[in-house]
Structure formats: structure tokens, C-alpha cells
Amino acid sequence: MKAVVHVMLKQGVLDPQGEAVRHALGALGFKGIGAVRQGKVIELDLDRSDPEAARAEVTEMCERLLANTVIESYRIEIA
Amino acid sequence: MKAVVHVMLKQGVLDPQGEAVRHALGALGFKGIGAVRQGKVIELDLDRSDPEAARAEVTEMCERLLANTVIESYRIEIA
Structure with a gap:
């Protein structure tokens, strides 16, 4: 079973990488x-x-390691 | 119009970040x-x-800046 986790900075958190990409694309x-x-x-x-067990486990992985939930949000896809 | 680009290392290319995550999850x-x-x-x-024009433009962005196509593959979603 494969899980895909997307971790993005929350809205309102400054994203210097994204800004750098935007600037470079403009250039x-x-x-x-x-x-x-x-x-x-x-x-x-x-x-x-079991997809539900997998999702629960990956949620725990996100909370404990994969995302910094102070500034990042995450989304899990189970396939 | 929003575009989402996924950039992953190609199969067979060593992924030290992924290995580090795997090791840390095991720990x-x-x-x-x-x-x-x-x-x-x-x-x-x-x-x-126009979704097609957007996709063409984002493909060019990937080829020129967002992905290193020697070692990375990319996937574009237009929404």
C-alpha cells in the first residue's frame, strides 16, 4: 500500500522558496x-x-516527524 | 488558474532525503x-x-527551471 503525503507551509507563513521561484520565473x-x-x-x-489503519499510521508519522504542525499543514493520500 | 507541479527524483536515482526519512521513522x-x-x-x-495554454506554459517552466530533467521527473496538475 502506498501513501503520499503533501506538506505545505500554512497560509500566512512566509515562503521564501516560493518567492525565489516566482522571482526566477519572472526573470x-x-x-x-x-x-x-x-x-x-x-x-x-x-x-x-487496511487503508484506514494506513491512514492512521501515516497521520501519526506526520504529527511526529514529517510535518512541523506549527507552521506546516499536511494532506495524506492512500492509494 | 492554479497549477500544481510534482517533482520527484527518477527511479534509480539515489534519494538520501527519502532514506533519512525512512531511517528516522524506523527509529x-x-x-x-x-x-x-x-x-x-x-x-x-x-x-x-485556458487550461491547455496553462499546461504548456507550466511544462516550459518545468523544463527550464523547476525540474532538473536529468535526474528528476515532473507531473503537472491544472485546476
Whole structure:
């Protein structure tokens, strides 16, 4: 079973990586680009067959390690 | 119009960040974790209304800046 976790900075938290990307795209000549946010995505192969158990386990992984929940939000997809 | 770009290391390219996450999860007591891959996700707000034009523009952004296509693959979602 595969889990995909998206971790993004929360709204209102300054995102210097995203700003750097936006600036670089403008410098390359791309126009009309508004906000850019950069986050991380983590793909995990889990030795689980129950989607609900997998989701619960990945939620715990996010809370304990994968996301800094003070400034980051996360979203889990189980496939 | 919003575009989401996923950039992952290609299969076969060593992923030390993913390995570090796998090791740390194991140290925290999580069992049965196979491969872990870490990539990045970039969300862009675009001043475009045509999805096909937006996709073409974001593809060019990926080729020129967002992904290192020697070692990384990318996937674009237009929403």
C-alpha cells in the first residue's frame, strides 16, 4: 500500500522558496504569475492492507516527524 | 488558474532525503516501511484561463527551471 503525503507551509507563513521561484520565473520572462508556494511530497511504501489503519499510521508519522504542525499543514493520500 | 507541479527524483536515482526519512521513522518505532521517496511540490497561481495554454506554459517552466530533467521527473496538475 502506498501513501503520499503533501506538506505545505500554512497560509500566512512566509515562503521564501516560493518567492525565489516566482522571482526566477519572472526573470526568465514568464508573465502573469501570482503567488507561488513550495512544499514537499513524501511517498511511502507501507506493509499494510487496511487503508484506514494506513491512514492512521501515516497521520501519526506526520504529527511526529514529517510535518512541523506549527507552521506546516499536511494532506495524506492512500492509494 | 492554479497549477500544481510534482517533482520527484527518477527511479534509480539515489534519494538520501527519502532514506533519512525512512531511517528516522524506523527509529521512532514505525514498522513495515519500504521505500520512501521525497520530492517537492510547487503550487502556482497563473493569470490564464485556458487550461491547455496553462499546461504548456507550466511544462516550459518545468523544463527550464523547476525540474532538473536529468535526474528528476515532473507531473503537472491544472485546476
